[in-house]
Amino acid sequence: MSEGLTWTVYDADSMTQAEIYGQVLCDLGDQYPEIVGLSADLANSTKIGKFGKKFPERFINVGIAEQNLFGVAAGMAKAGLLPFVSTMATFASMRACEQVRTDICYQNLNCKIIATHGGASFGQAGSTHHCTEDVAIMRSFANMTVIVPADGIECANAVKACVEYPGPVYIRIGRGFEPKFYDKDDYGFEIGKAVQLMDGTDITLICCGVTVLQAMEAARFLKENDGLSVRVLNIHTIKPIDEEAILKAVLETRRLAVFEEHNIHGGLGSAVADVIALSGKGCAFTKVGIPDCFCEVGYPEDLYTHYKLDADGVIETVRQVMEMDFEEDDDWEDEV
Amino acid sequence: MALSTKEIKELEQHAWQARHDIIDITGWSGGAHIGGGLSVADMLVILYFKYLNVDPKNPQWEDRDRLIVSKGHAGVAYAPVLARKGYFDFQDLETFNKFKSPFGMHLDCLKVKGVDVSTGSLGHGLPIAVGLALGARIQKKDWYTYCILGDGECNEGSVWEAAMAASHFKLNNLITFVDRNGLMIDGSTEEVMGLEPFSDKWRAFGFIVKEVDGHDFNQLAEAIDFAKAEKSGPVVIMAKTAKGKGVDFMENEVKWHYGGLDTDLRAKAKASVDRMYGKA
Numbered sequence: 117m118s119e120g121l122t123w124t125v126y127d128a129d130s131m132t133q134a135e136i137y138g139q140v141l142c143d144l145g146d147q148y149p150e151i152v153g154l155s156a157d158l159a160n161s162t163k164i165g166k167f168g169k170k171f172p173e174r175f176i177n178v179g180i181a182e183q184n185l186f187g188v189a190a191g192m193a194k195a196g197l198l199p200f201v202s203t204m205a206t207f208a209s210m211r212a213c214e215q216v217r218t219d220i221c222y223q224n225l226n227c228k229i230i231a232t233h234g235g236a237s238f239g240q241a242g243s244t245h246h247c248t249e250d251v252a253i254m255r256s257f258a259n260m261t262v263i264v265p266a267d268g269i270e271c272a273n274a275v276k277a278c279v280e281y282p283g284p285v286y287i288r289i290g291r292g293f294e295p296k297f298y299d300k301d302d303y304g305f306e307i308g309k310a311v312q313l314m315d316g317t318d319i320t321l322i323c324c325g326v327t328v329l330q331a332m333e334a335a336r337f338l339k340e341n342d343g344l345s346v347r348v349l350n351i352h353t354i355k356p357i358d359e360e361a362i363l364k365a366v367l368e369t370r371r372l373a374v375f376e377e378h379n380i381h382g383g384l385g386s387a388v389a390d391v392i393a394l395s396g397k398g399c400a401f402t403k404v405g406i407p408d409c410f411c412e413v414g415y416p417e418d419l420y421t422h423y424k425l426d427a428d429g430v431i432e433t434v435r436q437v438m439e440m441d442f443e444e445d446d447d448w449e450d451e452v
Numbered sequence: 453m454a455l456s457t458k459e460i461k462e463l464e465q466h467a468w469q470a471r472h473d474i475i476d477i478t479g480w481s482g483g484a485h486i487g488g489g490l491s492v493a494d495m496l497v498i499l500y501f502k503y504l505n506v507d508p509k510n511p512q513w514e515d516r517d518r519l520i521v522s523k524g525h526a527g528v529a530y531a532p533v534l535a536r537k538g539y540f541d542f543q544d545l546e547t548f549n550k551f552k553s554p555f556g557m558h559l560d561c562l563k564v565k566g567v568d569v570s571t572g573s574l575g576h577g578l579p580i581a582v583g584l585a586l587g588a589r590i591q592k593k594d595w596y597t598y599c600i601l602g603d604g605e606c607n608e609g610s611v612w613e614a615a616m617a618a619s620h621f622k623l624n625n626l627i628t629f630v631d632r633n634g635l636m637i638d639g640s641t642e643e644v645m646g647l648e649p650f651s652d653k654w655r656a657f658g659f660i661v662k663e664v665d666g667h668d669f670n671q672l673a674e675a676i677d678f679a680k681a682e683k684s685g686p687v688v689i690m691a692k693t694a695k696g697k698g699v700d701f702m703e704n705e706v707k708w709h710y711g712g713l714d715t716d717l718r719a720k721a722k723a724s725v726d727r728m729y730g731k732a
């Protein structure tokens with residue numbers, strides 16, 4: 117029987133992504149007086165409370181009422197303010213789904229959503245707190261921009277970039293305990309542009325969020341041990357997606373594998389598949405995520421391993437994709 | 453009917469056990485919603501060990517009473533009470549929170565025997581309870597539906613949509629509890645989003661309100677007896693409680709909504725519980 121740690125919701129102040137985000141928002145608050153913060157009894161857990169402490173008169177906690185939260189944000193945006201709204205991803209995308217779609221996206225309001233506890237990052241809480249559908253939901257809303265940052269540094273970049281980016285933006289982060297990936301912030305983050313982390317010609321690994329670090333570790337291993345030339349793309353912006361980078365990868369590597377902390381339906385993998393299918397080009401392709409089931413209970417690390425989203429899982433998948441047959445020509449005779 | 457001294461003694465023994473169990477599970481799971489688990493423990497105990505017409509050997513028995521723990525984060529209290537009632541072994545809870553465990557912090561009705569409805573997203577329980585109560589009525593069944601809400605949870609509009617429906621349909625087979633511990637995550641309920649005059653709000657929505665001390669078994673029993681006998685419409689039992697009840701360093705402390713306990717704190721917490729029950 118293992119012993120629990122002694123910590124409370126407040127000690128979680130060491131949260132990386134969320135904490136950095138809270139700090140960045142505080143700095144932006146000085147620069148942009150129109151920024152307001154909103155939460156629904158999760159000011160502390162999401163870290164938007166940092167902004168609330170600094171600008172109490174510009175922070176609204178509506179209580180545990182997510183539909184109201186996004187309706188109120190829409191009203192504040194209509195009044196000329198720039199709302200940043202934070203709650204858990206599951207409640208932002210599903211409880212307040214129609215408010216986000218109809219009140220915010222339909223009216224193309226300048227409203228930024230920073231959704232925490234995405235994917236299986238709060239795995240031990242169970243299915244009500246897992247969020248493996250949000251990217252699919254948000255991606256289906258016209259006018260919405262969807263970003264899944266790799267770590268705290270990238271989250272900070274996304275938050276800064278979205279201030280001047282028009283219209284609604286959904287930024288999905290974890291619970292805050294995710295490891296750091298970037299050492300510095302000047303690697304050329306731009307909304308809608310993939311970041312190429314490693315160049316290669318045998319296969320392209322496409323990832324976002326927590327899988328970025330894992331894919332990079334796997335790529336280094338595969339280079340050394342399997343002699344593979346692996347390209348790694350961090351596609352942090354899932355909508356609008358960087359079609360050019362994907363098509364270039366299809367042309368130059370002819371094998372692609374996508375890794376994401378999301379249901380395999382509707383997320384980054386589906387977005388990439390759309391681009392490939394519409395291009396009419398053939399390639400070996402696979403997508404790895406939560407295989408259309410309600411995710412198991414457990415601490416995130418165990419779940420990432422189970423769903424093959426850790427470095428070992430990525431290596432296993434790459435070896436399979438390297439064996440995959442695909443048609444470069446029109447001759448389907450040997451396939452059917 | 454007032455409880456006998458023997459009944460009270462038995463319930464207190466169960467409540468003492470539940471508090472010890474909550475502390476243990478919080479310790480070995482790494483973290484759980486201990487504050488709200490301790491505040492709701494006595495309601496769970498009196499329901500399972502006095503009122504609920506259920507059969508742990510036959511958890512799906514169709515004529516059983518139904519309970520929805522709408523404040524689903526109280527899984528840390530709900531699970532051990534189910535275990536002690538006989539639905540499964542208490543030792544099974546050693547996997548709480550762990551990989552592939554049936555027990556996440558919020559209990560899943562497809563994985564945990566005795567759980568009628570999966571909860572954890574606040575504001576879902578009362579609408580489902582209304583549906584269950586209507587279902588019993590339409591099928592001419594006489595089982596009761598019980599639902600336990602958090603007070604912060606009552607910020608959710610869906611709670612009030614369901615409340616409106618419960619009184620509109622005069623659901624006298626629905627008994628609702630509010631765990632009125634006065635706290636949510638970001639502070640006290642009145643600081644974050646004022647609920648008062650809270651009982652009046654329920655009255656305005658057509659409920660009969662019984663205000664009780666949620667840690668007093670006699671008062672809880674009297675209110676439940678009243679609610680079961682009341683024929684005109686739904687009753688809500690406004691149970692005044694203390695978050696963290698029984699553990700002196702947690703009582704009414706907002707930061708103990710969620711937390712973990714090391715061996716040392718576990719011992720301190722249990723010692724405090726023992727003092728409350730005169731067992732020290």
Ligand SMILES: Cc1ncc(C[n+]2csc(CCOP(=O)(O)OP(=O)(O)O)c2C)c(N)n1
Nearest residue numbers: 157488572573574602603604605635636637
């Ligand atoms: C829809 C929804 N929003 C937010 C949360 C996160 N959350 C979990 S517990 C909690 C506070 C609950 O307060 P209350 O209902 O008073 O419960 P208690 O004090 O009994 O623990 C919040 C906001 C949630 N589980 N569901």
Ligand SMILES: [Mg+2]
Nearest residue numbers: 603604633635
């Ligand atoms: Mg409360």
